[in-house]
Amino acid sequence: MDKRLERILPRVQKPARYTGGEYNQIIKDKQKVDLRVAFCFPDTYEIGMSNLGMSILYHTMNSLPYVWCERVFAPWGDMYEEMKKAELPLYALESGDSLDQFDVLAFSIGYEMAYTTVLDMIDQAGLPLRSAERTALLPLVFAGGSAAVNAEPMADFLDLFVIGEGEEMNNDLLALLHTAKTEGWDKPEFLRRAAQIGGVYVPSLYDIAYHPDGTVASITPRDGAPERVTKRIVVDLDSAPYPVNPVVPSTEVVHDRVNLELFRGCVRGCRFCQAGYIYRPIRAKKPETLVKQGIEALKNTGHEDVTLLSLSTSDYRPLPALCDGLLDYCESRSIGLSLPSLRADNFSMEIMEKLQKVRKSGLTFAVEGGSQRLRDAINKNVTEGDLLHTCAIAFAGGWNSVKLYYMLGLPTETDEDIVGIADMAGRILHCWRENAKNKNRGVKITVSTSCFIPKPHSPFQWEPQITREEYLRRVNLLRASINSRSVVYNWHDADTSVVEAVLSRGDRRLGPVLEEVWKNGGRLEAWSDYFRFDRWMNALDKFGLTAAFYAERERSVEEVLPWDMIDVGVRKAHLVKERERCYSSTLSPDCRHQCSACGALRLMEGGKCDG
Amino acid sequence: MDKLRLRFEKTGRAVWISHLDLMHTMQRAFSRAGYALKYSEGFNPHPQISIALPLSVGVGSYCELMDFRLNGDTALAALPARLTAVMPEGIRVTDCYEQVNKFALLKYLEIRGSFEYDERPAGEMAEELTRFFAQPEIVIEKKTKRGLGQSDIKPAIREIAFEAGEGEVLLHAVISAQEPTLNPALLPDALRQLKPALAPDFAKFTRIENYLENMQVFR
Known part of the structure; x- marks a missing residue:
């Protein structure tokens, strides 16, 4: 171990997250590999080690014999300060080698608020921030993850982006880089060729022109780069790689458990939800595959919990069979099975009872809108009747805590809708009084609101965000409407939402803003400990930009959007249609009832959408 | 089986694993090796394991001792190698035997x-x-x-x-x-x-x- 590191570790919180050496880590002989990949997660170890995508891609990249892929996480503030003081550069956990010994820095970006941490990690690797200033072929610095569907604010800093699912695409890219390194190509040649790989977006091969008002005038590809980069997907999830031997952290992380992914995509089409559109088409795994992989992973890790992951667990058709298969193994071994993302509308007694056998947790419902009209407008297909029915079963079954999540500021929301949230909480309280078996224990109903953020590639991508002041007015209206002590109201601050709204629909002109925020100490800004609203506003100001331009402005459907070169499968015309249906509060049937021909199916040659 | 005692080393990168995390690591390692630790009875069952004289974070050891119970009988001679094979780097089990002295001694x-x-x-x-x-x-x-x-x-x-x-x-x-x-x-x-x-x-x-x-x- 590096002497400097050894002296720092006794002084920092939770040192085990900085040492590596965990069970199932992948160690290779660095003399015998041709490409060393630093897989960088721009957040802490505890968050990154809970991320299934990170775990899958760590294994797929390491499946290439000529590649050794190691993990790198962002140090927490105390460690960061100590590393600066000791002049200890950022290092990878497996080998402990500093990042200057790597051929590739690959970032996984799931959230816009991680952008400044990406810059910070590039800097801690001792590299210039901007792609144009890194003239050599190696190290290649690229990124993927759900934030890459609008990569424009980060376009100056990364050599390329991978759009969509990385299982196959990353390895295609690494194979090309392997050839490039062996044959001694220069960076421009490599980037030109990489742009021909499906799903690879090379921002430097696209010229962006702006209108005087700041909107995008045109996007022009050069050197044979495709006009639109189409998202890559994995067609058959049953045969797709799944790590049954994931790294087992030696210290507590956020999700200490085996994660099983039921399916990708979502049949629901909630109009505010980016994930519901960018992960289409719907592809499910067979329950047999999941049971087999789940048991194997439990054996290989020794975890005491297994969780079923998807955007909407209740929409997994063979859910009862899957639960039976897993519970057969789990119950006798005291292994907990948890099912997040259940819907209120088809939450069955059967599933609930199955879970009760192992462990009982609180009920959480994402209701999103306070009235049926608003829920129809956003296509959140939950009725109050379903919700009350589900709660009645749950209260009768002994549950006594319910969490309800809403967004304020959704398109078409009125004050009546906001007061409706308080009314609904009141009716759930009434439902508890009528159904609870043991009233002595009391009930806790928690209402939480956050500020709606319009996201690219969703039907609301053209919508304005409400201002901070307006959000606070709506929060106060709701506070005043809640008058029971059993109902607790929590609201998220709108400050982060504003910055997130700017970044998620931002363009390349935000590059200097990100750099400025980083220069002024911005990193790990997904954490309220480190987030500073003023730092962002000052940086925007410095470059003559405003948050309002990006966040609060309604965009015309004719406007060229900064992310128009990215094709996630769903056609723009479908998004336009869905947005129009919002204004007439018209529900769209879910994919199971009627295919909307959204366009995502064309991503899947010969495949069948499970919608 | 009655109270068993494990002797193990904790060196190298493993010295940074805290006592609480080590207990958890042990629990998972037993499970990976296919040994069923005996759990306490009651509302919130937990494995009955206890480590003598918890180490401070950063201190290594060639002589850690941990008491535990298993469900059913097992060949103790094979246990150290089977456990070591599923341990994080730096933890090596060197012996396993029935408890003789109380930790208080x-x-x-x-x-x-x-x-x-x-x-x-x-x-x-x-x-x-x-x-x-x-x-x-x-x-x-x-x-x-x-x-x-x-x-x-x-x-x-x-x-x-x-x-x-x-x-x-x-x-x-x-x-x-x-x-x-x-x-x-x-x-x-x-x-x-x-x-x-x-x-x-x-x-x-x-x-x-x-x-x-x-x-x-x-x-």
Whole structure:
């Protein structure tokens, strides 16, 4: 171990997250590999080690014999300060080698608020921030993850982006880089060729022109780069790689458990939800595959919990069979099975009872809108009747805590809708009084609101965000409407939402803003400990930009959007249609009832959408 | 099966795993190796494992002891290798046997340490350290549950010797493990308080062996 590191570790919180050496880590002989990949997660170890995508891609990249892929996480503030003081550069956990010994820095970006941490990690690797200033072929610095569907604010800093699912695409890219390194190509040649790989977006091969008002005038590809980069997907999830031997952290992380992914995509089409559109088409795994992989992973890790992951667990058709298969193994071994993302509308007694056998947790419902009209407008297909029915079963079954999540500021929301949230909480309280078996224990109903953020590639991508002041007015209206002590109201601050709204629909002109925020100490800004609203506003100001331009402005459907070169499968015309249906509060049937021909199916040659 | 005892090493990168995390790591390792730990009865069942004298984070050991119970019988001879195969780097199980002595009888710890000096000559320091720890009493300020207190650490040091190495002074000592407990970190702390000129730039420790009151090896 590096002497400097050894002296720092006794002084920092939770040192085990900085040492590596965990069970199932992948160690290779660095003399015998041709490409060393630093897989960088721009957040802490505890968050990154809970991320299934990170775990899958760590294994797929390491499946290439000529590649050794190691993990790198962002140090927490105390460690960061100590590393600066000791002049200890950022290092990878497996080998402990500093990042200057790597051929590739690959970032996984799931959230816009991680952008400044990406810059910070590039800097801690001792590299210039901007792609144009890194003239050599190696190290290649690229990124993927759900934030890459609008990569424009980060376009100056990364050599390329991978759009969509990385299982196959990353390895295609690494194979090309392997050839490039062996044959001694220069960076421009490599980037030109990489742009021909499906799903690879090379921002430097696209010229962006702006209108005087700041909107995008045109996007022009050069050197044979495709006009639109189409998202890559994995067609058959049953045969797709799944790590049954994931790294087992030696210290507590956020999700200490085996994660099983039921399916990708979502049949629901909630109009505010980016994930519901960018992960289409719907592809499910067979329950047999999941049971087999789940048991194997439990054996290989020794975890005491297994969780079923998807955007909407209740929409997994063979859910009862899957639960039976897993519970057969789990119950006798005291292994907990948890099912997040259940819907209120088809939450069955059967599933609930199955879970009760192992462990009982609180009920959480994402209701999103306070009235049926608003829920129809956003296509959140939950009725109050379903919700009350589900709660009645749950209260009768002994549950006594319910969490309800809403967004304020959704398109078409009125004050009546906001007061409706308080009314609904009141009716759930009434439902508890009528159904609870043991009233002595009391009930806790928690209402939480956050500020709606319009996201690219969703039907609301053209919508304005409400201002901070307006959000606070709506929060106060709701506070005043809640008058029971059993109902607790929590609201998220709108400050982060504003910055997130700017970044998620931002363009390349935000590059200097990100750099400025980083220069002024911005990193790990997904954490309220480190987030500073003023730092962002000052940086925007410095470059003559405003948050309002990006966040609060309604965009015309004719406007060229900064992310128009990215094709996630769903056609723009479908998004336009869905947005129009919002204004007439018209529900769209879910994919199971009627295919909307959204366009995502064309991503899947010969495949069948499970919608 | 009755109370079993595991002897294991915790060295290298594993020294940074905290006591609580180690308990969890052990639990998972048993599960990976296919051993069913016996759980407590009751509302929130947990495996019945206990580790003697929890190590401070950063301290290594060649002589950790952990008591546990298993459901059903097993061949104890095979257990160390099977467990070691599923451990994180730095944890190696060296023995497994039925418990003989209660942990309360563990009296002394043999430790080795390294006091690193970046600027000062190790030879000179080794002599000075020997002289310092030969004093009849070494009274330091120590944080206790009731706030700051005065404490003489000398009676807890049974043997201590220093030897000059390369940029470091090697320490070899036998200290009291229980009643009173001497945390080895108090040795450089004493220097910082009473003779800063001798305080090392960095100190680290490793446990070597456990002893009974009569200096027989504690098993």
